[in-house]
Amino acid sequence: MLQVKDVSKTFNQGTANETAALRNLSLHVKQGDYVTLIGGNGSGKSTLLNCIAGVFNVDQGHIIVDSQDLTGCSEHKRAKVFGRVFQDAMVGTSAQMTIEENLALALRRGMRRTLSRGIAPKEKTLFQERLKILELGLEHRLDTQVGLLSGGQRQALTLLMSILREPKVLLLDEHTAALDPKTAVRVLELTDRIVQDRQLTTLMVTHNMRDAIRYGNRLVMMYDGTIILDVKGEAKRRLSVEYLLNLFDQASGEEFPDQKALLA
Amino acid sequence: MLQIAMGAVILGLLWALTTIGVYITYKILNIADLTVEGSIAMGAAIAARAIYSGMDPFKATILAIIGGVLAGLATGLLHTKLRIPPLLSGILTMIGLYSINLRVLGKANQSLLRLKTIYTVFGDLGIGKDRFSTQLGLGQTLPILAVAVLCVAITIFVLRWFFGTEIGYSLRSTGDNPRMSRSQGINTNSMIILGLMISNGLVAFSGALIAQQQAYADVQMGTGSIVIGLASVIIGEVLYARRSFLSRLVAVVLGAITYRLIIALVLELGMPASDLKLFTAITVAIALALPVFKSHWEPIKNSIRRRVDVTS
Numbered sequence: 211m212l213q214v215k216d217v218s219k220t221f222n223q224g225t226a227n228e229t230a231a232l233r234n235l236s237l238h239v240k241q242g243d244y245v246t247l248i249g250g251n252g253s254g255k256s257t258l259l260n261c262i263a264g265v266f267n268v269d270q271g272h273i274i275v276d277s278q279d280l281t282g283c284s285e286h287k288r289a290k291v292f293g294r295v296f297q298d299a300m301v302g303t304s305a306q307m308t309i310e311e312n313l314a315l316a317l318r319r320g321m322r323r324t325l326s327r328g329i330a331p332k333e334k335t336l337f338q339e340r341l342k343i344l345e346l347g348l349e350h351r352l353d354t355q356v357g358l359l360s361g362g363q364r365q366a367l368t369l370l371m372s373i374l375r376e377p378k379v380l381l382l383d384e385h386t387a388a389l390d391p392k393t394a395v396r397v398l399e400l401t402d403r404i405v406q407d408r409q410l411t412t413l414m415v416t417h418n419m420r421d422a423i424r425y426g427n428r429l430v431m432m433y434d435g436t437i438i439l440d441v442k443g444e445a446k447r448r449l450s451v452e453y454l455l456n457l458f459d460q461a462s463g464e465e466f467p468d469q470k471a472l473l474a
Numbered sequence: 475m476l477q478i479a480m481g482a483v484i485l486g487l488l489w490a491l492t493t494i495g496v497y498i499t500y501k502i503l504n505i506a507d508l509t510v511e512g513s514i515a516m517g518a519a520i521a522a523r524a525i526y527s528g529m530d531p532f533k534a535t536i537l538a539i540i541g542g543v544l545a546g547l548a549t550g551l552l553h554t555k556l557r558i559p560p561l562l563s564g565i566l567t568m569i570g571l572y573s574i575n576l577r578v579l580g581k582a583n584q585s586l587l588r589l590k591t592i593y594t595v596f597g598d599l600g601i602g603k604d605r606f607s608t609q610l611g612l613g614q615t616l617p618i619l620a621v622a623v624l625c626v627a628i629t630i631f632v633l634r635w636f637f638g639t640e641i642g643y644s645l646r647s648t649g650d651n652p653r654m655s656r657s658q659g660i661n662t663n664s665m666i667i668l669g670l671m672i673s674n675g676l677v678a679f680s681g682a683l684i685a686q687q688q689a690y691a692d693v694q695m696g697t698g699s700i701v702i703g704l705a706s707v708i709i710g711e712v713l714y715a716r717r718s719f720l721s722r723l724v725a726v727v728l729g730a731i732t733y734r735l736i737i738a739l740v741l742e743l744g745m746p747a748s749d750l751k752l753f754t755a756i757t758v759a760i761a762l763a764l765p766v767f768k769s770h771w772e773p774i775k776n777s778i779r780r781r782v783d784v785t786s
Contacts, residue, residue, distance in 0.1 A: 263657070289659030302654055304647040314640075315647055319659040323640040371658070 211411055212239040212262070212379050217271030219254075219261055219435075231257040233435040234271070239379070239413060243442075244405055246422040247415045249432035250458065255415045256297075258432070259383050262413070264288040275378055290320030293372030295365065295385040302368030305357030309348060309367065312356055313337045316371035340370055344400065362393035366400060373404060380405065382414040386421075398425070419451045433461045480615050482738040486731030487622035488687060489702065491629060491680035493710070493730040494723060495673040496703030502637075503649040503669040505553075508564035508700055512571030513545040513674040515696035517681025519575040522584045522691030531592045535682045541578075542678020543671045545571055550667030568696075575693045583692040591686035593617045618687055625683060629676065630723045636672075637719055645669050698751050701758055706730035708761040 219232040231254045239245055249255045261268050264285035272281045275291050296302050303312050314329040317336075334352060341349035344366045348359075356364060365385060372380060382401065386394035402425055405412050416422050422429055429446050431439035431454065438461050441449060492514055499507035517538040524534035545567055552563035576582070594617070597603075602616030636642045647655045648665035655662050677699075685691040710729020715722060737754075741747060 284661075285656045286659050286661045289657055292657075294657045296653075296657075301651070302657070304650040304654055306650045307643070307647060311643060312647075315643055315655075315658050315660070318640060321659075323644050323660070325636075325639045325641060328638050328640050328643040 211241045211243070211276065212237075212413070213272070213274040214238075214258070214262065215272040215274060217258075217261060217268045217273070219257055219266060219268050223269075230435050232261065232268075235436060236271075237430065237437065237440075239411060241411055242409050243428050244410075244412045244426040245414065245428045245430055246426040247413060247430050247432065248417060248419060248422040248454070250417070250462070252434075253432040254435040255432050256383055257435075259381050259413065259415055262379075263292050263294055263381055291378045292381050293319075293375075293377030293379075294381045295368050295372050295383065297384040297387050299361040299365040299368070299388060302371065303356045303364050306355065308353045308355055309341070309359075310334060310337055310352040312367065312371060313340075313374060316374045319375045321375075340374065343404070344370060360393075362389050362397060365389060365393075365397050369397065369401060369404065373408065373410065376408065376410070378411065380410045380412040382412065384415050384417065387417065401425075419454050423449050423451065423454075431457065433458070477612075477615070478738055478742065479735070480612065480619070482734040483731055484615065484618050484622055484687070485684075486706075486734035487619075487626050487727070488680060488683045489706065489734065490626050490727040490730035491683070492677045492699060493703050493706040493726050494629060494633070495676035495680070496700065497707050497723070497726045498633075498669055498673040498676070500704065500707060501649075502646055503666060503673075505560040505649075505666070505670075506564070506700070506704075507549065507670060507673060508561065509545055509549045509567045509571075509670065509674050510564075510677050510700045510703060511696035511698075512568035512575070513542040513677045513696075514681035514684075514699045515575050515691075515693055516541045516545055516571050516578070517678030518685035518691040518695055519578040519584075519681075519693060520678070521682035522586055522685050523578050523580065525586060525589055525591065525686070526584055531590055531595060531686065535592060535679065535686075538682035539675045539679045542681070543675040545678070546670035546672070546674030547667060549674070550670040553670075554663035554666055572693065579691060579693060582694070583690065586686060586689040586691070589689075591689070592621055592683070593686060596621050622683070625679070626727055629679075630720070630727070633723060634720050641665075641668075698754065701751075701754055702733065705754055705758045705761070706733045708758065709733055709736075712761065712764075 214235060214237040217232050217235050218230070220228060220230045222228050235254070235258065247255050247258070257266070260266050262273055264280070264283060268281065272279055274280065280288050280291065304315070310329055314333060317333065337352060338349040346363055346366060348363065348367065356367065359367065369385070385401070386397050389397060398421060401414070404410070412426070414426065423446070427446065428442035429439070429449060430437055439457060492510065496507075496510060499505045520538040520541045521534045524537055525531055548570070549563045549567040552558045552566055553560050558566070597617040601620050602613045607613055607616050637646060644655065644660045645665045645668060647658070648660060648662045649669070652662045655665070681695070684695070706729040707726055708729070709732050710725040710727070713732065714725035714728045716725065737750065740753065745753065
């Protein structure tokens with residue numbers, strides 16, 4: 211399905227600030243896999259997602275989806291394949307446009323845009339129907355400007371937009387990290403329900419180890435631009451936060467700061 | 475007095491096309507595009523040269539619009555393909571256009587007196603020839619007013635349709651949130667180029683109409699036009715803005731007219747014409763700074779209110 215083959219990415223190459231974000235990283239995500247991707251700050255997990263989505267070009271290696279090599283493809287062309295939700299709730303939607311206009315844009319992801327009407331009349335019912343899944347009452351507010359919604363509402367809407375036209379792979383980049391704890395849980399539960407219902411192939415970055423263990427059928431841990439752990443199925447279900455922390459300590463020779471605090 | 479007001483309204487309507495162009499780049503694409511200064515003069519220069527060499531004024535005006543579209547294309551390519559910041563891209567095109575406009579016109583200015591223009595064609599149709607208009611002394615102005623209203627109305631109508639299409643939506647989202655747009659599969663570079671082309675096409679259209687109205691084209695006529703455009707956009711937004719796209723476009727047009735009425739008024743009150751640009755610059759600076767003033771004023775207002783509450 212999604213193959214990341216021997217990918218390297220270095221920022222500020224040849225300068226004093228040179229940082230290798232990904233080092234010869236390979237990852238093969240199978241159809242229907244629901245992968246949680248964890249790692250500390252600077253481990254390269256967001257860079258990996260951005261390289262897959264085409265925000266950055268890779269220095270070396272290939273990004274392949276369904277035997278189609280996307281490596282040199284521009285970001286907007288790859289959108290045909292990927293649905294994406296970002297960490298910042300402001301990034302995924304257009305604040306000045308209405309809920310239905312945003313959805314109409316998302317419904318045409320990967321399609322040729324023409325001079326026909328931006329929203330076809332019959333699409334409104336489709337939007338209302340889909341918005342009901344979110345259980346936020348947004349189905350009654352189709353012509354509300356998105357800028358007037360809360361961060362949690364916007365993130366839920368972005369999630370819906372990312373799957374409105376079913377993506378081959380759903381890429382979630384710490385999409386609940388910037389929300390308040392209560393809203394984060396709601397959006398995560400919603401994500402889980404949608405991914406499970408539709409059997410979506412998903413790559414979810416998180417830095418919360420509990421979430422990484424609770425959700426998905428496969429867990430990948432990164433450190434310093436490489437994968438240091440890749441477990442799935444039964445083995446994943448038996449994982450504990452302590453185990454992951456120990457592994458992290460071994461890999462880095464230092465402690466995983468935020469998680470230690472979380473456990474205390 | 476009627477003639478002064480009428481003159482201001484006409485000028486406002488002709489400049490409204492420039493203002494709409496500025497609105498598209500500044501408000502929708504989120505780019506301050508200085509190409510405007512060159513493309514308005516370009517529209518005037520192309521139309522004047524073509525009409526002077528005997529071309530039909532309608533064809534000449536269309537040629538002018540094409541010139542403006544190409545100017546927008548140049549800025550768009552500089553920005554998107556060569557990654558030059560938008561402000562600088564606009565300045566580069568603007569400076570380049572100065573030489574091009576001189577070549578087009580063949581000299582620094584060109585009179586169109588007694589030549590056939592769009593307005594004379596409409597005048598020949600009989601507009602403004604009736605006894606009533608002649609008595610009011612509007613025989614010359616009515617055809618111009620008719621053409622100006624018609625052009626603005628058609629432009630608004632077409633733009634309203636366009637920004638309601640799939641491509642129009644993509645252009646709006648590109649200006650508002652380019653990252654989201656790319657993630658939804660929109661080629662943001664193409665949209666920026668397209669927006670700049672539409673905008674500068676309208677600006678050149680405006681330049682061609684202005685040149686025919688004043689029967690005169692000058693390569694210098696663009697100087698300050700971006701500021702005039704911004705002033706009109708802001709005035710329109712503050713005084714008339716509503717939510718729907720159509721009403722925003724109408725607000726922009728009303729803003730352009732209001733700007734001209736204000737200018738006519740201050741001139742009437744005795745301000746020397748040479749001070750106009752300074753006056754406009756200060757007006758725009760104040761209007762752009764309104765949010766800052768507001769943020770300073772709000773706490774003061776609130777503290778006053780609180781004090782009043784306590785004492786009462």
